[in-house]
Amino acid sequence: MDKIKKLTKQQLFLPFFCLLIVLLINLIKSPTFFNIGIQHGVLYGRIIDILNRGSEIAILAVGQTLVVAVSAGTDISVGSVMSLSACGTCMMLAGYGVNSTTHLAVPMGVGILFGIFLGGLCGAMNGALVAKLKIQPMVATLILFTAARAVGLLLCNNQITYIRYEPYKYLGNFIPGCPIPTAIFVTIAVIAVVSIFLKKTALGLYIQSAGINSRAARIAGINSALICFVCYVICGLCAGIAGMVASSRIYSADSNNIGLNYELDAILAVALGGNSLGGGKFNLAGSVIGAYTIQAITTTLLAMGVSTDQAPVVKAIIVVIIVVVQAPTFKEWIANNEAKRKALRAEGGQQA
Amino acid sequence: MEQNELIVMRDIVKAFPGVMALNHAQLTLHKGEIHALMGENGAGKSTIIKCLTGVYERDAGEVYVQGVEGNVFNHSTEDAQKIGIATVYQEINLCPNLSVAENLFIGREPVTKLGTINWRAMNKKAKEIMDGLGIKIDVTVALENYSLAIQQMIAIARAVDMECKVLILDEPTSSLDDNEVEKLFDVMRDLKKKGVGIIFVTHFLEQVYAVCDRITVMRNGGFVGDYSISELPRVKLVAAMLGKDFDDLAAIKPEGTQEIDPEIMLKAEGLSHKGTIKPFDFEIHKGEVVGVTGLLGSGRSEMVRCIYGADKSQTGKEYMKGKEINIKSPLDSIKEGMAYLPDDRKADGCIGELSVRDNIILALQARNGMFKKVPRSKQIEIADKFIDMLQIKTASRETPLSQLSGGNQQKVILARWLCTHPDFLILDEPTRGIDIGTKTEFQKLILQFAKEGMSVVFISSEIEEMLRTCTRMCVMRDGEKVDEIEGDMTQESVMSAIAGGEK
Numbered sequence: 035m036d037k038i039k040k041l042t043k044q045q046l047f048l049p050f051f052c053l054l055i056v057l058l059i060n061l062i063k064s065p066t067f068f069n070i071g072i073q074h075g076v077l078y079g080r081i082i083d084i085l086n087r088g089s090e091i092a093i094l095a096v097g098q099t100l101v102v103a104v105s106a107g108t109d110i111s112v113g114s115v116m117s118l119s120a121c122g123t124c125m126m127l128a129g130y131g132v133n134s135t136t137h138l139a140v141p142m143g144v145g146i147l148f149g150i151f152l153g154g155l156c157g158a159m160n161g162a163l164v165a166k167l168k169i170q171p172m173v174a175t176l177i178l179f180t181a182a183r184a185v186g187l188l189l190c191n192n193q194i195t196y197i198r199y200e201p202y203k204y205l206g207n208f209i210p211g212c213p214i215p216t217a218i219f220v221t222i223a224v225i226a227v228v229s230i231f232l233k234k235t236a237l238g239l240y241i242q243s244a245g246i247n248s249r250a251a252r253i254a255g256i257n258s259a260l261i262c263f264v265c266y267v268i269c270g271l272c273a274g275i276a277g278m279v280a281s282s283r284i285y286s287a288d289s290n291n292i293g294l295n296y297e298l299d300a301i302l303a304v305a306l307g308g309n310s311l312g313g314g315k316f317n318l319a320g321s322v323i324g325a326y327t328i329q330a331i332t333t334t335l336l337a338m339g340v341s342t343d344q345a346p347v348v349k350a351i352i353v354v355i356i357v358v359v360q361a362p363t364f365k366e367w368i369a370n371n372e373a374k375r376k377a378l379r380a381e382g383g384q385q386a
Numbered sequence: 387m388e389q390n391e392l393i394v395m396r397d398i399v400k401a402f403p404g405v406m407a408l409n410h411a412q413l414t415l416h417k418g419e420i421h422a423l424m425g426e427n428g429a430g431k432s433t434i435i436k437c438l439t440g441v442y443e444r445d446a447g448e449v450y451v452q453g454v455e456g457n458v459f460n461h462s463t464e465d466a467q468k469i470g471i472a473t474v475y476q477e478i479n480l481c482p483n484l485s486v487a488e489n490l491f492i493g494r495e496p497v498t499k500l501g502t503i504n505w506r507a508m509n510k511k512a513k514e515i516m517d518g519l520g521i522k523i524d525v526t527v528a529l530e531n532y533s534l535a536i537q538q539m540i541a542i543a544r545a546v547d548m549e550c551k552v553l554i555l556d557e558p559t560s561s562l563d564d565n566e567v568e569k570l571f572d573v574m575r576d577l578k579k580k581g582v583g584i585i586f587v588t589h590f591l592e593q594v595y596a597v598c599d600r601i602t603v604m605r606n607g608g609f610v611g612d613y614s615i616s617e618l619p620r621v622k623l624v625a626a627m628l629g630k631d632f633d634d635l636a637a638i639k640p641e642g643t644q645e646i647d648p649e650i651m652l653k654a655e656g657l658s659h660k661g662t663i664k665p666f667d668f669e670i671h672k673g674e675v676v677g678v679t680g681l682l683g684s685g686r687s688e689m690v691r692c693i694y695g696a697d698k699s700q701t702g703k704e705y706m707k708g709k710e711i712n713i714k715s716p717l718d719s720i721k722e723g724m725a726y727l728p729d730d731r732k733a734d735g736c737i738g739e740l741s742v743r744d745n746i747i748l749a750l751q752a753r754n755g756m757f758k759k760v761p762r763s764k765q766i767e768i769a770d771k772f773i774d775m776l777q778i779k780t781a782s783r784e785t786p787l788s789q790l791s792g793g794n795q796q797k798v799i800l801a802r803w804l805c806t807h808p809d810f811l812i813l814d815e816p817t818r819g820i821d822i823g824t825k826t827e828f829q830k831l832i833l834q835f836a837k838e839g840m841s842v843v844f845i846s847s848e849i850e851e852m853l854r855t856c857t858r859m860c861v862m863r864d865g866e867k868v869d870e871i872e873g874d875m876t877q878e879s880v881m882s883a884i885a886g887g888e889k
Contacts, residue, residue: 255717255752
C-alpha cells in the first residue's frame with residue numbers, strides 16, 4: 035500500500051497512467067493494436083506508427099519544456115519555424131527558384147544544417163525579444179508565428195519545392211536495411227543530447243531558478259537573461275530538427291502545411307507531462323510521454339474511423355479530462371478528502 | 387463561550403508533510419483586547435492564524451467565533467472576512483500595479499448608478515482613510531511607487547476599514563520604522579476602544595509591552611500559556627518562548643576593543659546609482675564589522691546593493707584587496723568573494739519551489755559556472771553541513787524552501803552565501819522576522835566570521851543589535867552617506883546621527 039502511494043506521488047506517474055489508459059482502450063477496441071509485423075522489410079504496426087508520427091511533437095516538446103520552465107510562457111512559433119527550416123533546406127538543396135530537382139545543388143548535410151541553423155536563428159530572435167526586451171513570450175513569438183511561413187514561401191519562390199533525391203527521404207521514412215523508422219532515432223538522439231546536457235551541467239538548476247524567481251537568481255549570480263535566451267535557441271533548434279523530419283516525410287517543402295498546429299500539440303505535451311505552464315520546475319520525460327500520448331490519441335481516433343474533421347472534438351474532451359486530473363487544485367482536493375477521512379477514522383479509533 | 391470572548395480556538399491540529407505544525411494549540415481572544423501571539427520561528431504562530439482565516443484547513447480542533455453558531459470552518463479568507471476577521475500578513479499581499487485607492491477597495495469598490503466603479507468616491511474615501519492614519523500620499527498613484535513601510539500601512543488601512551471585529555496583524559511592524567510603528571499603535575488603541583479584538587504577532591518584545599494586554603505563548607506547535615501582561619515580565623516571557631532560562635543578550639558583547647587588521651578588504655570611491663543613492667566612499671578592513679544605519683528609505687540598502695552590483699553602479703571605482711574590480715553584475719562580485727543577503731527575502735532571495743539543497747548550493751554553483759556542476763554527493767554534504775550548523779528546521783534537505791518558516795528560509799539563504807566562503811559578506815536585515823533566540827545566534831555568528839577574517843557589513847533596524855556587533859557605523863540620510871561614527875557608540879548618539887541636525 036505504501037509502495038503504491040509512493041508511486042502515485044511521482045510526477046511521472048500521471049502522465050504514464052494517462053498514456054497507459056489510452057493504450058488500454060485501444061487494446062480492448064482492437065486486440066491487434068499491439069501487433070507488430072514486417073512488411074517490405076520494415077516494421078509495421080499501430081505502435082510503430084505512433085512512435086514514428088509522434089517524433090515531431092516529441093522533439094518540439096523537448097524545446098518547449100525548457101522555454102515554459104524559464105519564461106513561464108510558450109513559444110507559439112515552433113510550427114511555423116518548422117516550415118521555414120524545411121523551406122530553407124529545400125531551397126539550398128534545389129537551388130533558388132527550382133521547384134523540382136533530382137540533383138542536389140549542395141551536399142545534403144549542408145542543406146540540413148542550414149535548415150537547423152535557420153531554426154536556431156529564429157529561436158535567437160525570440161530569445162532576444164523575450165530575454166533582453168522583456169516582451170511577453172506569446173507576443174514575441176507571435177511575430178514569427180505569422181511571419182515564418184511567409185518567409186519560407188519567399189525562400190521557395192512561392193511554390194512547393196520537391197527534392198526527388200532518394201537519401202533525402204531517409205530521415206522521415208526508412209534507411210534501407212533498417213526496419214525501424216529513422217524519425218525514432220532522431221527523437222532519441224535529441225532527447226538524449228538535451229537530457230545529458232541537463233544532467234552533466236547545471237543548466238537545469240539555472241533554468242528552474244530563473245523560471246521561479248529571476249530576481250533572486252540574478253542576485254545569486256545567475257545570468258537569468260542569458261539562460262532564457264539559450265532556452266529559446268534550443269527550442270528553435272528543436273523546431274529546425276522537427277522541420278527536417280517533417281519535410282523529409284513528403285520530400286518537399288510545403289510551406290503552408292508543414293508543422294501546422296504543431297505548436298499547440300507541443301504546448302499540450304508539456305502540460306500533459308505534469309509541467310506547470312507557470313514556469314519553474316520541469317520534467318523532460320513527462321513532456322515526451324505527453325507528446326506520445328497526444329499522438330496515441332490522434333492515431334487511435336483515426337483508426338476508430340473518426341473522421342479527420344471530428345477528431346479534434348474527441349481529442350479536446352480527452353485532453354480536458356487528463357489536464358483536470360493533473361491540476362494541482364484537483365490533486366489537493368483529493369488529498370484533503372483523503373486526509374479528512376483518515377482523521378475521522380483516527381478519531382473513531384480513539385473513541386473506541 | 388463567555389459573553390466577552392470573540393474567538394475561542396481549542397485543540398487545533400495541523401500537519402504538513404513531515405512536520406506537525408500545530409499540536410493541540412489554543413487561543414482565546416476577548417473583546418477590546420490587544421493580544422500578542424509570541425513564539426520562536428516555527429512555533430506555529432502563522433499557522434494557527436492561517437487556520438483561523440481559512441488559508442489552511444485544520445485537521446482537527448474547534449473554533450468558535452462570537453455571533454456565529456457552532457464550530458466554524460473557514461474555507462477561504464473571504465469566509466473569514468464575512469464573519470468579521472480581517473488579516474494583515476507579514477509579507478504584503480497587495481497588487482503593486484494598482485493604485486493605492488484600488489488596493490484599498492479591491493473587491494468592494496463603490497459603484498455608480500450604472501454599476502460602474504465610482505472612481506471619484508473611491509479616491510475621496512481612500513484619501514480620507516489615509517489621512518486618518520496621518521499618511522499624506524497621492525492615492526491615485528500605483529502602489530509600487532511607495533516604500534515597503536507605506537505599503538504595509540496601506541495593507542493595514544485596508545483591513546481596518548473593512549468593518550471587522552477581529553483584526554489579525556502578522557508581524558506588521560517588521561518593515562516599519564519607529565514613527566510608523568507609533569502611528570500603527572495609535573490606530574490599534576483606537577480600534578481597541580471600539581471593541582475590536584486584535585491579535586498581534588511580533589518579534590519585538592518592546593512593542594508587546596508597549597501596546598498589548600494579554601500574551602499567548604506558543605512553542606513547537608503547542609500551547610504554552612495565556613498570560614496577562616502584568617504577570618509576565620520580559621525574562622519570563624523569553625524563558626517561556628524558549629522553554630528554558632535565557633542567557634542574557636548582553637553576554638555576547640565583544641570583549642573590549644578589538645584590534646583592526648590594517649589590510650583593506652574593500653574600498654569604494656564615488657559609487658552611485660541614479661535615483662537611489664548619491665556618490666559615496668566606503669572602506670572596510672579585514673575582519674571588521676561595519677554597520678550601515680539610517681531610516682527606512684535612507685539609502686542603506688541601496689548603498690550595499692550598489693557595492694554588490696545588484697544595482698549596477700554608474701560612477702566611481704571599486705577595489706577589492708587593493709585590486710581594482712569591475713562589477714557589472716552580481717556574478718562578478720561573487721567571483722571576487724562578495725556575498726549579499728538581500729533584505730527582501732521573498733523577492734530577492736528565495737527560489738521557493740526548489741529544494742533546500744538546491745537553494746543552498748545555488749551561489750556556489752553560479753560561481754563555479756554552468757559546466758562545472760557541483761557533484762550531487764558534494765551538494766548533499768554541503769546542505770547537511772549547513773542544516774546542522776545553522777539548525778535549520780526542515781523536514782528534509784529535499785523539502786521545497788517555500789514550506790519552511792520565514793526565519794528558516796533566511797537561514798537557508800545565509801547558508802547559500804556561507805558555502806561560497808566569502809571574504810566580504812553583506813547582511814541586509816538578516817534578523818528581520820526572526821525570533822530572539824535565533825537573533826542572538828546570528829549576532830554570535832557575525833562576530834565569529836569577523837574573527838575568522840571575514841569582513842561584514844551589517845544592516846539592521848534595531849540599533850541595539852548593531853551596537854553589539856559593529857565597530858563602526860555609516861549613517862545614511864536621504865540617499866546620501868552623511869556620517870561615519872565609531873568608538874563610544876550609544877543608542878542616543880546613533881539616533882541623533884540618524885536624525886541629523888533637524889532633531
